[in-house]
Amino acid sequence: MKINIQLLSVIFIFTVSISFAQIANSPHDFSGQGWGTTEICEPCHTPHNSDATIADAPLWNHQTTTTTFTLYSSSTLTTTTLTQPDASSKLCLSCHDGTVALENFGGNTGGTHFIGGNANLGTTLANDHPISFIYNTTLATADGGLYDPATHITELGGTIEEDLLIGSKLQCASCHDAHNGYNNPSLLKIGNDASILCLTCHDK
Amino acid sequence: MWQTVLIPGYKYSNLNAVIRLKANIIKIVFTVILIPVIVCPQSIVNTKHNLSVSGSGSIKAESETEICVFCHTPHNSSPQKPLWNREDPALNYNLYSSSTTDATIAQPDGSSLLCLSCHDGTIALGNVLSRTLPIPMAGGITTLPPGNSNLTKDISDDHPVSFVYNPTLAGIDGQLNNPAILTGPVKLENQKVQCISCHDPHTDLFNKFLTATNQQSELCNYCHDRTYWNSSNHKLSSSTWNGMGSDPWPHTEFTTVAENACENCHNPHTANGKLRLMNLQQEEINCLNCHNGNVAEQNIETQFTKPYKHNVSGYLQIHDPEEPNVVQTRHVECEDCHNPHASNNQSATPPYVSGMLAGVKGVNTNGNDLNPSQYEYEICYRCHADSPDKPPSPTIRQIEQNNVRYEFDMGNPSFHPVESAGVNPNVPSLIPPYTTSSIIYCSDCHASDGTNSPKGSHGSIYPQILKLQYLTTDYTPESAAVYALCYSCHSREVIINSTGSFGNNVHRRHIVWENTPCNICHDPHGISSMQGNTTNNTHLINYNTAVVQPDNLGRLRFEDNGTFRGRCYLTCHGEVHSPRSY
Numbered sequence: 100m101k102i103n104i105q106l107l108s109v110i111f112i113f114t115v116s117i118s119f120a121q122i123a124n125s126p127h128d129f130s131g132q133g134w135g136t137t138e139i140c141e142p143c144h145t146p147h148n149s150d151a152t153i154a155d156a157p158l159w160n161h162q163t164t165t166t167t168f169t170l171y172s173s174s175t176l177t178t179t180t181l182t183q184p185d186a187s188s189k190l191c192l193s194c195h196d197g198t199v200a201l202e203n204f205g206g207n208t209g210g211t212h213f214i215g216g217n218a219n220l221g222t223t224l225a226n227d228h229p230i231s232f233i234y235n236t237t238l239a240t241a242d243g244g245l246y247d248p249a250t251h252i253t254e255l256g257g258t259i260e261e262d263l264l265i266g267s268k269l270q271c272a273s274c275h276d277a278h279n280g281y282n283n284p285s286l287l288k289i290g291n292d293a294s295i296l297c298l299t300c301h302d303k
Numbered sequence: 304m305w306q307t308v309l310i311p312g313y314k315y316s317n318l319n320a321v322i323r324l325k326a327n328i329i330k331i332v333f334t335v336i337l338i339p340v341i342v343c344p345q346s347i348v349n350t351k352h353n354l355s356v357s358g359s360g361s362i363k364a365e366s367e368t369e370i371c372v373f374c375h376t377p378h379n380s381s382p383q384k385p386l387w388n389r390e391d392p393a394l395n396y397n398l399y400s401s402s403t404t405d406a407t408i409a410q411p412d413g414s415s416l417l418c419l420s421c422h423d424g425t426i427a428l429g430n431v432l433s434r435t436l437p438i439p440m441a442g443g444i445t446t447l448p449p450g451n452s453n454l455t456k457d458i459s460d461d462h463p464v465s466f467v468y469n470p471t472l473a474g475i476d477g478q479l480n481n482p483a484i485l486t487g488p489v490k491l492e493n494q495k496v497q498c499i500s501c502h503d504p505h506t507d508l509f510n511k512f513l514t515a516t517n518q519q520s521e522l523c524n525y526c527h528d529r530t531y532w533n534s535s536n537h538k539l540s541s542s543t544w545n546g547m548g549s550d551p552w553p554h555t556e557f558t559t560v561a562e563n564a565c566e567n568c569h570n571p572h573t574a575n576g577k578l579r580l581m582n583l584q585q586e587e588i589n590c591l592n593c594h595n596g597n598v599a600e601q602n603i604e605t606q607f608t609k610p611y612k613h614n615v616s617g618y619l620q621i622h623d624p625e626e627p628n629v630v631q632t633r634h635v636e637c638e639d640c641h642n643p644h645a646s647n648n649q650s651a652t653p654p655y656v657s658g659m660l661a662g663v664k665g666v667n668t669n670g671n672d673l674n675p676s677q678y679e680y681e682i683c684y685r686c687h688a689d690s691p692d693k694p695p696s697p698t699i700r701q702i703e704q705n706n707v708r709y710e711f712d713m714g715n716p717s718f719h720p721v722e723s724a725g726v727n728p729n730v731p732s733l734i735p736p737y738t739t740s741s742i743i744y745c746s747d748c749h750a751s752d753g754t755n756s757p758k759g760s761h762g763s764i765y766p767q768i769l770k771l772q773y774l775t776t777d778y779t780p781e782s783a784a785v786y787a788l789c790y791s792c793h794s795r796e797v798i799i800n801s802t803g804s805f806g807n808n809v810h811r812r813h814i815v816w817e818n819t820p821c822n823i824c825h826d827p828h829g830i831s832s833m834q835g836n837t838t839n840n841t842h843l844i845n846y847n848t849a850v851v852q853p854d855n856l857g858r859l860r861f862e863d864n865g866t867f868r869g870r871c872y873l874t875c876h877g878e879v880h881s882p883r884s885y
Contacts, residue, residue, distance in 0.1 A: 173384030174493060217379055217433075228377040228386060244505075274377070293348070293357055294370035301371075303347045303505040 125279035126218075126286065134212050135202035142204050143190070143277075153189055162203035164193045169223040177242035180233040188230045191271040195220050234259070234269045234300070246302050253299050254289045263288070263299070350507040354428060354440075362448070364429065365439040374417070374504075376433040388431045389420040396423070396456050399463040401578045402625040405476040406466040415464040418498040424453040451554075451573055462571040462580060468496050468526070480528045488514040489525035496526070501571070510556065518557055520564030527565070531645030531662040536560070537567055539647075544598050551592040554582075560598065567593065568643060578620070586622060587615040590637045601757035609751070611769075612762030613640075628664045628672035630685050633692035640682055640759075645675075653742040654678035654721065659759065668722055670708060680721050683745045684708050697767060698775065700826055700845045701859060702834045710828035716840040718829025721745060727842065729866055731801070732793035748788060748827075775822040777850045781815045789821050804885040805867040817876055823847045824861075838863055846873065854881040 122128055122139055130139045145160035153163060170181055184192055193199050197219040200210025213219070220227055232238075239245040248259035248267075255262040263273040274296060275286045283289070289296040297303075347353055347370060351360030354373045358364070376388040383391065394410040396419075411419055420426050427445040429438030437445070447453045454461055466472075468491055473479040482491060489500050501522055502512040509516045517523065519538070532538055540560035544551055554570055557563045566582075568589045574580040581589050587607075596602035607615060618634035630639070637643075645662025656663070656679050664674035665681030670689055676682045687693055688708035696705040704710055713723040724740045733739065749760040750770040760768045767773075771787035779785050783795055790798075799811045813819045821827075826845035835845065844861040851873050853859040858872035858881070870884040 171386075175385055220378060226378070226380040226382065226386070292368040293355065294368075294372070297371045297375070297377075298346075298348070303371075 121280075121282075122278045127277055127279060129201065132201075132212075135204065135207075135210075142201065145205060153186065155186060156190055159190060160204045161190070161193050162199050162208060163189060164196050164199050166192070166196050166198050166222045168192070168196070169225045171225050171227060171229040176229065177245075178229065178232040178234075178238055180238075181229050182231050184224070184231045186231070186268070186270060187265060187272050188270040191275075191277065192220070196222050198222065228274075230270050230273075231268055233267050234264055235267055244302050245300055248300070251299075254295060259300060269300075345506045345508050347505040350505075350512070352504055352507075352512070356441075362428065362444055363441055365441045367429070367438045372431055372433060373428065373438070374431075376431070379433065381432055383417055387417060388433050389417070390426060390430070390432065391416055392419050392423050392425050397459045399459045399461065399577070399580075402623050403579060404463070406463060406468065406472055408463045408466045411458070411465045413465060413492050413495060413497050414499050415497040418502075418504070419454070421447055422452060422454050423458075424449070424455055454572065460572070460574045460577045460580070462501075464497050464500075465495055467494050469494050478529050479526055482526075485525060487525065489522065490514075517555070517564075517566065518562050520566065523565045523571075529644045531642065534647050534649075534661075535643070535645055536647045536658075537643055538564055542593075542598050542600075544593075545596075547597045548595060549592060551598055560593070579624075585616070585619060586636045586638065590641075590643070603757055603761055606751045606756065606761035606763075609762035609764050611764070611766050613760060613768065628666050628674070628685055629688070630690045631692065633686070633690070633694075635686070639685065642675075653744045653747070654680060654723075656682070657758075666708070668708065668712065678722070679744050679746065680707075680711065698822060698826075698847050699849050700847055702826070702830055702840070702845050704831050704834060706831075707828055709831035709833060710826075712829070712831060715829045715832045716835050716837040717843045719743065719748075719827060719843070730793075731805075732797040734792055734794050737792050743792075773822070775820050775847075777820065777823060778818045779820050780818050786814075786821055803867070808885045809869075819850075819876070823850045823875075842869075851875045854879050856881060858882075 128139050129135065129142050130137050135142060141160060143161050144158045146158060149158040149160060150156065150163065151159070153159065168183060170183070194201055194214050195218060197213055201212045201214060202210035224230070234245070234248050236247050236249050239247045246259060248264060251259050253259055253262045260267065263269070265272060274288060276288045277286065279286050281288050281290075283291075285291075287296055289299060291297065348357070349359055351358065351362070353359065353370050354363050355368050355370045356364050356366050357368065357370075372388060374388055375386045377386060380386040380388060381390065383389075394416075396410055398408050398410070400408065421428055424447045427437050427440075428447060429440050429445070431438060458464075468479070468482050470481050470483065473481050482494070485491060491497075491500060499514075501514055503514050504512055506512065509522075513522055515522045515525070520527075537560060542560045543558055552558075552563050552566065555563055555566050557566070560567055568582055569580050570582050571580060575582060576584040576586070576589065582592075583589050591604040591607075593599050594601065595604035606612065613635045615636050618636060621632055621634040622636040622639060624638065640660060640663060642660075642662035647658035647661055649658030649661065651657040656676055660676065660679060660682055662675045663682050664672065664685070665676030665678075666684040666688055667673050667678075667681050673681065684707065688706050693705060696703065709715075711718050711721045715726075717726060719725070720742050721744070722742075724742055728739055730739050733741075737743075746758060746760050748770060749768045750763070751757060751759065751761045751768075752763040752765055752770055763769055765772055765788075769788050771791055772784055773788035774785040781799065783790060786795075798806070799815050800806060801810075813824070814821065824846060825843040827843065829843065830840040830845050839860050839862060841863040842861075846859065846861075848859075851859065852875065854872045854874050856872075860872050862870040862872075862882070864870055864884065868885060870882045871880045872882040873880050
């Protein structure tokens with residue numbers, strides 16, 4: 100009985116959390132910035148005439164980066180599929196590499212506001228967690244320090260592959276939800292208290 | 304958000320499958336939300352390296368919950384990999400060096416530098432790049448407190464890191480495995496030994512984050528392949544500590560000599576004896592901590608409390624394993640005569656070395672270096688033969704010689720049978736099993752006194768580290784006791800009571816009636832053929848000139864006139880033999 104009360108408490112908190120989990124008032128809500136637009140979605144999305152250059156880009160409205168990035172490398176990095184950021188990660192970097200102005204959307208290219216601080220990853224990703232690489236059972240086996248994404252369950256309830264990977268690849272969106280769906284600091288999909296997010300994939 | 308359940312003893316996993324079996328639909332729903340996280344001992348979460356507030360060690364954060372953050376950050380890391388979140392420590396370490404190291408040791412690099420960013424004690428544990436202010440640690444701790452895990456800037460007392468370990472090094476050293484075999488838990492990083500070769504910072508399966516157990520020095524042996532080690536007692540002995548005195552194994556959890564293996568004597572970190580990472584700087588204490596009757600059966604330590612000894616405690620850091628076979632600067636340490644990597648219980652007969660002296664370098668009868676010594680005396684010759692700093696003779700004689708290699712040479716007119724059987728075919732006093740074909744060890748005479756004392760010339764109550772009493776002072780009244788050493792091989796009855804000129808006129812007259820010690824006429828080691836001859840120096844005759852003087856014509860000599868016959872020219876005890884024959 101005691102357990103059930105605890106569990107009920109948890110589900111209550113969870114439900115309350117969900118109710119606040121939204122992009123409005125999150126770091127990705129630029130509607131009050133005074134530049135560009137008062138709409139929340141517009142800096143990234145448009146219902147019409149979107150940029151379909153990047154495959155599967157959801158009705159993309161922001162100018163995309165043309166940067167060739169310096170990639171992460173390390174003697175202990177096992178992946179052999181690390182490439183230039185692709186898919187949704189390239190969309191993120193269209194603000195977060197600091198080369199494209201924040202208000203360069205809807206055809207505007209003359210923006211003057213650029214991302215700053217730690218959110219500006221720059222054009223070198225050598226000091227950032229690698230993205231746009233395939234994370235599958237083969238990689239996990241070869242590395243020895245990663246959970247099998249096909250079977251390991253995340254805090255979200257599904258496997259790593261189901262919950263965090265996009266087309267078998269680890270992308271920015273594996274850790275971050277741009278729309279703040281989980282209401283965690285740094286727009287994380289899984290809160291990193293006790294490094295739970297890191298330890299979802301890293302078997303350390 | 305929701306609670307994470309940490310249950311030690313299990314691997315991270317969810318319990319969905321188990322709980323589904325219980326057919327409790329409510330619990331299934333809750334479980335999906337909850338995903339209980341269960342942690343096993345090999346996760347960093349349950350190690351001292353979990354510096355977050357949930358850490359199990361005594362050093363942890365005041366409130367920080369993130370674990371990885373103390374070392375890693377997903378963004379804006381330092382140039383160091385992997386995604387390093389700390390600044391590098393200054394490269395001003397005091398490095399390990401020793402005469403037996405063949406590796407080129409430079410300032411730490413690679414991942415070792417990352418470890419040292421906490422473990423040199425200079426950078427605050429909570430000082431991470433991804434935070435504006437250092438993460439506060441419980442108890443106000445900033446840098447790693449003094450202790451075994453704080454290596455400090457002086458890493459000269461730690462196993463070297465950041466050196467290239469390649470087949471060339473293994474070839475030069477001769478006692479390292481070819482690194483090509485390192486496909487198991489001990490790994491190199493870009494051909495270099497680094498901290499991670501022995502330690503896995505994320506996993507603490509074997510204590511001290513070791514990558515393999517060091518029981519029986521398994522970890523050490525991945526790289527180190529010591530000559531003779533496989534037959535050494537220090538590898539094989541199941542002896543345990545009896546609990547008396549100081550703990551011989553303070554830095555391990557192992558309880559037998561075999562289990563401690565290398566760590567019986569060596570300490571890979573903060574070694575008190577920096578050179579060769581010995582447990583203690585005072586060389587002999589490394590041995591005597593066990594060889595005091597508390598682990599090893601024989602108490603060698605007691606022998607060194609006696610007045611006459613190989614005074615191992617009298618020298619500090621003079622012995623060097625790389626020193627010449629012929630010792631140049633006088634000293635003695637246990638390792639001058641014993642090789643702790645080789646010593647074993649193998650018995651031997653003279654002149655061959657026993658297992659206790661296995662694997663020790665020496666000097667042979669021709670004065671040539673050899674390694675290992677085949678015969679026991681070859682070890683003695685390191686110091687007592689050609690050494691420029693060898694001890695003087697205790698007795699002044701007609702023929703002066705303190706190079707015992709010359710004294711025992713088998714070409715000499717007479718010598719005690721150490722290198723080979725003696726030259727005299729007629730020694731009636733010999734007590735069986737000794738015969739004129741016998742060979743004896745130096746340590747048959749020079750050994751610890753006492754009936755049950757351990758073998759070897761460790762220490763004695765008698766001068767010259769003699770096993771039994773051997774008085775040399777003139778006018779000593781004869782007894783079985785005063786020449787017990789000689790009488791242990793040479794029958795006292797035969798020497799002083801036999802009839803005929805040899806017993807009556809020579810020995811009884813001098814030893815018993817004149818109270819003259821054996822040592823006055825006999826030179827116990829031998830007389831070199833370079834100085835003596837087969838007329839004047841058979842039967843070890845080489846007079847002690849403090850007692851025996853020339854006759855009235857200035858003659859001082861013995862002449863051998865055949866079996867049991869001789870003639871002496873001398874003055875002694877006021878008697879002039881000018882000459883006197885027997």
